[in-house]
Amino acid sequence: MNRLQSVLGLELPLLQAGMGGIAGPELCAAVSRAGAGGALALYKEPPERARELVRAVVASTSRPFAVNVIPEVSGPALCRAQLRAALEELPAHAFVTSFGLPDAGAAHDVVRSGRVLVIQVGTLHDAGAALRLGAGVLVLQGTGAGGHLLGELPSARLLHETRARYSDAVLAVAGGVATGADLARMLARGADGAMAGTLFVPTVESAAHPYYKQRVADASADDTVVTTRFDIGWPGRPHRVLRNSLTGKAPRRPATFIATTRAGGSRLPVPRYSAAVPMAATVGRVEEMAMYCGRSCSRVAGQHPVAAVVEQFRRAYEAAGRSHETSTEGGPWKKRSSR
Numbered sequence: 001m002n003r004l005q006s007v008l009g010l011e012l013p014l015l016q017a018g019m020g021g022i023a024g025p026e027l028c029a030a031v032s033r034a035g036a037g038g039a040l041a042l043y044k045e046p047p048e049r050a051r052e053l054v055r056a057v058v059a060s061t062s063r064p065f066a067v068n069v070i071p072e073v074s075g076p077a078l079c080r081a082q083l084r085a086a087l088e089e090l091p092a093h094a095f096v097t098s099f100g101l102p103d104a105g106a107a108h109d110v111v112r113s114g115r116v117l118v119i120q121v122g123t124l125h126d127a128g129a130a131l132r133l134g135a136g137v138l139v140l141q142g143t144g145a146g147g148h149l150l151g152e153l154p155s156a157r158l159l160h161e162t163r164a165r166y167s168d169a170v171l172a173v174a175g176g177v178a179t180g181a182d183l184a185r186m187l188a189r190g191a192d193g194a195m196a197g198t199l200f201v202p203t204v205e206s207a208a209h210p211y212y213k214q215r216v217a218d219a220s221a222d223d224t225v226v227t228t229r230f231d232i233g234w235p236g237r238p239h240r241v242l243r244n245s246l247t248g249k250a251p252r253r254p255a256t257f258i259a260t261t262r263a264g265g266s267r268l269p270v271p272r273y274s275a276a277v278p279m280a281a282t283v284g285r286v287e288e289m290a291m292y293c294g295r296s297c298s299r300v301a302g303q304h305p306v307a308a309v310v311e312q313f314r315r316a317y318e319a320a321g322r323s324h325e326t327s328t329e330g331g332p333w334k335k336r337s338s339r
Contacts, residue, residue, distance in 0.1 A: 004193035011035030013193030018068020029060035034310035122151025145175030146294035178296035180317025209278035259284025
């Protein structure tokens, strides 16, 4: 068992990304039951809704899982209220993931509760800030990741620089991991685990729209692009998405409503260039919406149950570990392997 597994109580050193609109209770619980670190996206949910969502996960799994917050989207007040509500419902073995740096008050609430705080960062500077806030695990996001980008470095380079500076930190990598072999390579480079989002988008339990799922399953790395187009609701942050009619060089079109989606029992309009993803309940021109997807999509195939996806991932990871152990002696894989 390696350090990430030990700190978070996981069978597999793999975390699921807290994808807003996609990572609902069903996906989170399924990933957790499979032995990895499921994550429940709180996104912009009000505190009472956050409680309901956490309760749904608790009713579906007895294994560790996380709630995920996005401070720069929710804002410090809502983020802290979400966390306070969630922490009252979370079992002791649960943990918290934050996309970007939370404020000191929110970080203190998590650490004081005894739960592990996992912070996703994209720069060496923010890695240090996260550790000072009390993060027990850092997730280092590289530019190959899908979704909004926190830095400008590929994951391997960010891992190298962070490990050199913070040798004792528990580090997971986000971006470029979709198979067990990918994970094994990252561990050999000094990581303690990985976070994956694209891998879980097409799964049966994902709340993504069927069109979105199929596009990810069919995509290759070159079908993704980094853009700033989908900025309504989340400005100022470049994001990697699947190419569509809005991601080219054509002039920006009017931000009229192109779809409706359901949130908290209400149906809401979605403007063109919204940061919102097409969910199962979305109706309208979903092909024009933001479909976040990492370059690892080249190694994601089909729409399968989470249990099958994680089992295949686990087998490839263990096979890569055995292969590495027979070809090297005392290398970095052997020190950080779960076997």
